[in-house]
Amino acid sequence: MTRDPESEFEFELRACRWAELEWPPAGEPTSDDTAIVVARQLGTKRRRWDTIVLECDPEALRRRANFGLERLDSDLLHVVRNAPAEWAYYRDVLPHPGYPWRYVREAIHRADDRGILETRKNGNRIEIRRKWPYPDWLERIVAIENKPDLDASAARALGSQLEYDVAMGLADEVWVATRQTGDRVEPALFEDLPVEAGILALEPAALTADVAWHPRTLGADEPGTRILDRPDGGTRDSSAAQFESVDPDWKADKRLAIAERAYERGWRSFVETMRPDCRGFELRARDASQAVPYCAAKGRCQTAAECAGSCGEFEPEPPAWRTRGWPIEGGPGKRVQRILEERRRRRRPGVKRASSSR
Numbered sequence: 206m207t208r209d210p211e212s213e214f215e216f217e218l219r220a221c222r223w224a225e226l227e228w229p230p231a232g233e234p235t236s237d238d239t240a241i242v243v244a245r246q247l248g249t250k251r252r253r254w255d256t257i258v259l260e261c262d263p264e265a266l267r268r269r270a271n272f273g274l275e276r277l278d279s280d281l282l283h284v285v286r287n288a289p290a291e292w293a294y295y296r297d298v299l300p301h302p303g304y305p306w307r308y309v310r311e312a313i314h315r316a317d318d319r320g321i322l323e324t325r326k327n328g329n330r331i332e333i334r335r336k337w338p339y340p341d342w343l344e345r346i347v348a349i350e351n352k353p354d355l356d357a358s359a360a361r362a363l364g365s366q367l368e369y370d371v372a373m374g375l376a377d378e379v380w381v382a383t384r385q386t387g388d389r390v391e392p393a394l395f396e397d398l399p400v401e402a403g404i405l406a407l408e409p410a411a412l413t414a415d416v417a418w419h420p421r422t423l424g425a426d427e428p429g430t431r432i433l434d435r436p437d438g439g440t441r442d443s444s445a446a447q448f449e450s451v452d453p454d455w456k457a458d459k460r461l462a463i464a465e466r467a468y469e470r471g472w473r474s475f476v477e478t479m480r481p482d483c484r485g486f487e488l489r490a491r492d493a494s495q496a497v498p499y500c501a502a503k504g505r506c507q508t509a510a511e512c513a514g515s516c517g518e519f520e521p522e523p524p525a526w527r528t529r530g531w532p533i534e535g536g537p538g539k540r541v542q543r544i545l546e547e548r549r550r551r552r553r554p555g556v557k558r559a560s561s562s563r
């Protein structure tokens with residue numbers, strides 16, 4: 206029998222797995238023909254979302270794989286999105302980037318090294334030609350906040366973050382995923398959350414979910430409003446909230462940058478910030494479809510934050526482990542990383558499998 210996740214982190218991993226298998230929730234409109242990419246802990250400098258679901262055009266997503274599993278940063282995107290079909294001097298065809306051209310040259314060389322752009326010298330001029338058009342693969346961004354136990358104080362903290370999301374409209378939809386209670390009316394509905402945010406009641410052990418409240422589609426293509434500061438609401442606080450307007454072009458660039466990072470990282474990348482090289486680190490089968498990290502020293506699923514270099518119980522795995530073919534439970538760190546990397550690749554149509562020698 207599958208057990209209930211103990212921590213918010215484990216709940217988050219279950220929510221990611223549920224989204225990967227089931228998105229969209231029953232009753233939500235979507236095209237039949239949508240591919241899904243799931244990632245976690247991504248966003249902007251000011252706002253990081255727990256889970257991100259990208260709804261993608263399947264054919265375009267497959268063509269995105271031509272550019273490799275690694276993300277394209279904004280400099281690379283500037284080059285590959287504007288590279289011409291025929292050879293041309295780069296300054297004649299790329300729009301002025303708004304920063305010195307030497308950075309564009311550096312991005313051209315990086316793109317060439319990655320094999321995603323053709324370059325040649327004509328005298329001392331660099332000419333470029335695209336290998337493939339960069340596809341329009343991203344359709345929608347859905348942001349999900351995971352709060353398994355949504356009490357009033359958690360709802361207050363979350364409410365202002367969701368108000369920020371709704372005003373910005375960087376995602377097309379925002380949701381709160383909370384643990385299903387089985388009550389006739391989910392308690393989360395009584396909390397003070399913005400009405401634009403959807404509420405998903407997730408049963409993490411069975412990986413099933415019901416929609417308790419449907420979200421509204423946000424104006425992702427329209428100007429947004431960034432909330433800079435707001436009064437704390439105390440009786441002595443008469444200050445005004447501060448806002449600034451956000452340009453749709455900035456939002457479009459930011460959305461694509463987030464999508465590129467999500468494409469690269471997926472949600473299994475938690476292991477990159479943890480210590481799979483610790484003797485206590487294990488990947489344990491949560492059920493037939495998912496393995497989650499487990500700390501043998503603590504006797505539970507550890508959070509990504511505690512499983513770090515600063516952990517007082519860290520003990521390096523014995524060197525002998527690295528030479529043997531250990532099974533998934535209690536195996537050495539490298540093998541854990543390879544397994545998760547391979548699962549991530551399998552979820553990116555068109556991306557080549559990792560070499561078995563790695």
Ligand code: SF4
Pocket residue numbers: 480483484485486487499500501502503507511512513516517518519520
């Ligand atoms: S002992 Fe610390 S570093 Fe080692 S697996 Fe557990 S939480 Fe991670």
